[in-house]
Amino acid sequence: MPPRPDNDCLPYLRALSDESRWAIVRTLVASPEPLTLGDLAARNGLSDYNASRHVRILHEAGIVTVEREGRFKWIGITPGFRSRLATSGAQTLDLGCCRFDFGQKSPASRGKNHLRQLATISTLRPMSAPARYLMIGGFLGAGKTTAVAAVARHLAESGKRVGLITNDQGRELVDTQMLRSRGFATEEIAGGCFCCKFNSLVDAAARLDADAAPEIFIAEPVGSCTDLVATVTYPLRRIYGDRFSIAPLSVLVDPMRARRILGLESGTGFSDKVVYIYRKQLEEADLIIISKRDLLDETAEAELRAALEREFPEARVLSVSARTGAGMEEWFSILESEDQVREGAMEIDYDTYAEGEALLGWLNATIEVKCSDEIDTTPLLQQLAREIQQRLVAAGAEVAHLKMTLSPDNAFAGEVAVVNLVRNDFSPEMGQELDEPVEGGQIILNLRAEGDPEQLEAFVRESIAAVASPDCRLSLEHLERFRPGRPVPTHRDV
């Protein structure tokens, strides 16, 4: 095998650098006809979700075809990829840069991780180069996940391998679902902030490393967490200084929420102890990123920028829109080229922090949708969000973020509808819509609001009942709700 694969090879090598994808391709190569996604999953011992995720990557690399027929998706080998399969005796895949024997169960028999090593070689990254670690924080609903997806896409398009880490107090996260739906390798850390799950954070990075060998990790901390520099980035620098190079900490602010908290406009908001957390997040930021710039006019943006610079003089303030791309280049360039240089932890009162967190009710639920006919999912999600919103408004419980995804039954990875609500006096917004009507699927609902979790549960149950009909049944499959516990960091470097 030549030491440097030619560029033609790289998409194939990257896509094949995974045991499950190798197994899928081997199954398809051996089959005279295309196979359904469900069949492929069953034959390879994969969940439907994972099979779907792998097929999407193989599809993007031009290795497999995907034909939709009613509720089924048929997967086959593309003519281009098949033409690389020589038919002499054992089935040999000739990529030009290297040859594989498809007669083997997997190249792992020639040494574990052989394929991954090939992929690593293919990107010509020296094995010793430290991985880059980016953390994109900010209060609930600030636009973190949208920004993480935009940064990850930018990096992937410039040829970098990216691994994402989501974090929440609970499980079943809309964010994880959304980022995986975009095809990114994503690990989820549930049950507390990164600060208090430091070892899980390192383990998640190791799992991603084994699966996708990322050159860049992007971590999104829980939106109600702060003190991340002292409890996460300093310990990472101290313990794993040779493994990670750490970018400046970005903290996003939703411009409307920030204008209210900084007293530039009036409107619904949170109580003082929640605002304490919000301000502490900004105090430790290296970069304060005004997100959703497309929602602001120039005067309001300049006013907000000036107020942030005045109150948080240690941070650089940028203003971006992940939706339109405005201002993103400057941020990308800092994230790619600069290291965190700040020293010393901020002062923080953990009692006030814990009390502020405990004022926020947290609710995660999954809801099965079964309709007698095909329905458009956008009005369904919007109506459910509006029902919950009305009840929150009536109770004076300010929403921090209500987000829901709906994935259709038999969905192909990437097919997911998303709706969000980030303020009581805003409208629920579709972040992503489905192309086609569906008969059923699963809703994941994440609600974070300043209110009693029991009351939030009642609101969600009532709203489900209000939206359900004899033609379209909504059944609550699982629900958890709680107030976040006191943060107890694993490390705190001052």
Ligand SMILES: Nc1nc2c(ncn2[C@@H]2O[C@H](COP(=O)(O)OP(=O)(O)OP(=O)(O)O)[C@@H](O)[C@H]2O)c(=O)[nH]1
């Ligand atoms: N107009 C506009 N909306 C945006 C932009 N970025 C994000 N949003 C919207 O803001 C809402 C919240 O976005 P997320 O990315 O989920 O926010 P988050 O900070 O990850 O939220 P949590 O994880 O719950 O804390 C969604 O409705 C997004 O579509 C933007 O650049 N412009």
Ligand SMILES: [Mg+2]
């Ligand atoms: Mg998020």
